[in-house]
Amino acid sequence: MSTIAALLMPFALLQGAATIEANRFEQCLTQIETGAERAYEEAMAWAAEGQSINAFRCAALALIRMERYHEGARRLESLARSINTQNTGLQADLFSQAGNAWLLAREPGNARSAFTQAIALVQSDPPQLPDLLIDRARAYAMEEDWRRSEEDLSRSLDIRADDPMALRLRASARMHQRSFTLAEADALAAARIEPENVDNFLVLGHVRESIRTGAPVEEQ
Numbered sequence: 443m444s445t446i447a448a449l450l451m452p453f454a455l456l457q458g459a460a461t462i463e464a465n466r467f468e469q470c471l472t473q474i475e476t477g478a479e480r481a482y483e484e485a486m487a488w489a490a491e492g493q494s495i496n497a498f499r500c501a502a503l504a505l506i507r508m509e510r511y512h513e514g515a516r517r518l519e520s521l522a523r524s525i526n527t528q529n530t531g532l533q534a535d536l537f538s539q540a541g542n543a544w545l546l547a548r549e550p551g552n553a554r555s556a557f558t559q560a561i562a563l564v565q566s567d568p569p570q571l572p573d574l575l576i577d578r579a580r581a582y583a584m585e586e587d588w589r590r591s592e593e594d595l596s597r598s599l600d601i602r603a604d605d606p607m608a609l610r611l612r613a614s615a616r617m618h619q620r621s622f623t624l625a626e627a628d629a630l631a632a633a634r635i636e637p638e639n640v641d642n643f644l645v646l647g648h649v650r651e652s653i654r655t656g657a658p659v660e661e662q
Contacts, residue, residue, distance in 0.1 A: 463496060470500035478507035495525060499536065506539075511547035515540045519556060534563040534570065541577055550584035557581060572598040576608055583615060591615040606636035610645050617649050618658045625649045 466488065473481040482504035489497035498521050505514035522536035541556035557578035564570040575598040582591035595612040599605060613628035629646035636642055648659040 463494065467496040467500060470496070471503065474500070474504050474507050478504045482508070495521065495532075503539070506543045506546065509546075511543045512549070515543035515547065515549075515552065515556070518543065522559075530563045531570075534560040534574070537563070538574060538577065541581070545577075545580060545584065548584070550581040554578055554581040554585070568601050572602040572605065572608070575601075576605075576611065579608075579611055579615070583611065586618070588615045588618040592619070604631070604635055606632040606639065606642060609635070610642050613645050613649055614661060617645075617652050620652075620658065622649060622653045626653065 470481055470485055470488070473484065482501050485497050485501035485504060488494060489501060491497075498517065502514045502517035502521065505511075505517065518536050518540035522533045522540065525533060525536075527533070537556045537560035541553045541560065544550070544553035544556060557574055561571065561574045561578065564574065575594040579591040579594040579598070582588070582594065592612055592615040595608045595615060598608045599612070602608070609628045609632035613625045613632065616622075616625035616628060626646070626649045629642065629649050632639075633642040633646055648661060652658050
């Protein structure tokens with residue numbers, strides 16, 4: 443065997459192991475949709491084999507699917523803090539998933555904290571920021587902190603203009619601050635970009651009702 447071949451062999455083995463790991467993770471995620479309890483058990487058995495990050499991650503996601511939101515969110519946050527700090531992309535993904543689990547648990551303060559940590563990790567990669575800013579805006583909205591929600595949505599739109607979800611959510615945030623004209627403009631823009639989404643027209647209806655009555659509509 444040549445020296446070059448000997449050097450390449452460990453790399454090839456690592457690539458193969460990474461592919462197997464990725465495939466197993468995808469299979470685990472698929473199983474969550476068909477049987478979350480079974481997926482959780484198999485993920486924990488996988489984790490016991492070799493302490494795989496993906497195994498622990500899949501187990502946490504299975505818990506969330508089972509509506510054990512608090513437990514799943516805590517596990518994802520703990521996993522994010524435990525991995526190599528150079529792997530900022532994975533850390534951000536884990537904090538983001540934890541934040542969404544906290545939203546499902548109706549814990550906006552914990553959600554906001556998780557999203558803030560994810561945002562801090564990807565500040566140097568602007569394309570990743572819009573979705574995280576939108577998610578944190580949702581947490582602020584759940585806390586009825588409409589000003590900060592609007593600020594995050596505006597930052598998101600500065601990076602990724604014409605995002606219908608960001609426009610729709612900002613319309614709601616502006617409506618609650620009685621900025622009705624700006625809210626209507628956002629809702630109209632969202633409806634123009636995404637005319638098939640009834641949520642855009644629902645928000646537009648709320649805004650116009652607010653204009654009519656002079657008071658924000660209380661949304662569910």
